[in-house]
Amino acid sequence: MSNQYILVNPQIAPFVAHIQLNRPKELNALNLELMLEIKQALVELDADDSVRAIIISGNERVFAAGADIKQMAGRNAIDMLKIDQFTTWDSIRKTKKPLIAAVSGFALGGGCELVMICDMVIASDTAQFGQPEISIGVMPGAGGTQRLTRTVGKVKAMEMVLTGKFIGAQEALNYGLVNKVVPVEFYLTEAVQLAQTIAEKSPIAVQMAKESVLKAFEMPLQEALFFERKNFYMLFATEDQKEGMAAFVEKRKADFKGK
Ligand code: HXC
Numbered sequence: 149m150s151n152q153y154i155l156v157n158p159q160i161a162p163f164v165a166h167i168q169l170n171r172p173k174e175l176n177a178l179n180l181e182l183m184l185e186i187k188q189a190l191v192e193l194d195a196d197d198s199v200r201a202i203i204i205s206g207n208e209r210v211f212a213a214g215a216d217i218k219q220m221a222g223r224n225a226i227d228m229l230k231i232d233q234f235t236t237w238d239s240i241r242k243t244k245k246p247l248i249a250a251v252s253g254f255a256l257g258g259g260c261e262l263v264m265i266c267d268m269v270i271a272s273d274t275a276q277f278g279q280p281e282i283s284i285g286v287m288p289g290a291g292g293t294q295r296l297t298r299t300v301g302k303v304k305a306m307e308m309v310l311t312g313k314f315i316g317a318q319e320a321l322n323y324g325l326v327n328k329v330v331p332v333e334f335y336l337t338e339a340v341q342l343a344q345t346i347a348e349k350s351p352i353a354v355q356m357a358k359e360s361v362l363k364a365f366e367m368p369l370q371e372a373l374f375f376e377r378k379n380f381y382m383l384f385a386t387e388d389q390k391e392g393m394a395a396f397v398e399k400r401k402a403d404f405k406g407k
Pocket of ligand 1: 173174175177178213214215216217218219254256257258259280281284287288289290
């Protein structure tokens with residue numbers, strides 16, 4: 149598929165794919181078409197055995213300045229309901245492979261929400277995160293009130309959502325919104341390194357581990373523990389489990405095949 153608003157590199161490094169938001173003049177504003185392109189790219193990369201981890205980035209100035217305000221401005225509630233853009237977001241959220249956001253510059257509104265859908269986040273020291281929807285008369289709609297609150301806690305989430313104030317990379321790190329902050333020139337290479345570390349592991353184990361961690365946000369503890377246990381047992385049906393444990397015993401590096 150040819151994309152108008154994103155660039156997809158299925159092999160930025162071995163087993164690592166890269167999706168770059170590419171609407172720079174509009175600060176990567178997330179119009180419906182761009183989101184559909186991300187969704188479709190992720191469906192394809194998820195089905196591609198030569199991909200084991202996926203990086204999503206913008207450019208140095210901006211990750212994404214949020215949903216496309218110009219596209220939304222004239223819409224009424226029924227238009228929004230009929231467009232039902234969140235099925236696209238739900239599909240993105242269901243990506244099985246690990247998603248790493250590489251963030252430089254602004255990650256605002258839907259941009260911040262897209263970052264929070266990702267599983268890990270590398271930020272440049274210039275990154276700024278915010279949910280400024282309140283300043284344009286609305287509120288976060290793609291999970292911002294929920295994921296931000298679960299990550300940074302109630303009072304900080306309230307501050308960000310009710311004032312629209314941005315936080316910088318270091319504060320985002322302190323609040324657990326990002327994994328690591330690096331100088332701007334390294335944010336993408338750092339994300340690639342993180343992705344490569346994961347790509348060396350058993351992709352089936354990675355998928356099941358991701359799925360299990362996400363259950364911590366979705367299920368009561370007892371059910372989530374049960375879910376985890378099933379996934380743990382299931383991994384003993386894989387060749388990768390045999391290979392991983394044999395490699396440990398034989399003091400060599402495991403060669404995981406994803407089987
Ligand atoms: C459409 C946008 C945009 C957006 C920026 N632009 N953000 N267009 N939607 N979200 C456009 C501007 O109109 C401008 O176009 C160009 O990008 C450059 O932006 P400037 O404002 O001139 O840049 P700057 O002064 O550097 O300010 C950067 C900024 C500011 C602080 C990021 O642009 C800003 O506040 N943007 C809006 C942020 C926001 O409110 N996001 C939440 C959106 S609602 P022209 O043509 O004038 O040059 C949302 C809801 C999500 O995300 C719900 C689920 C999907």
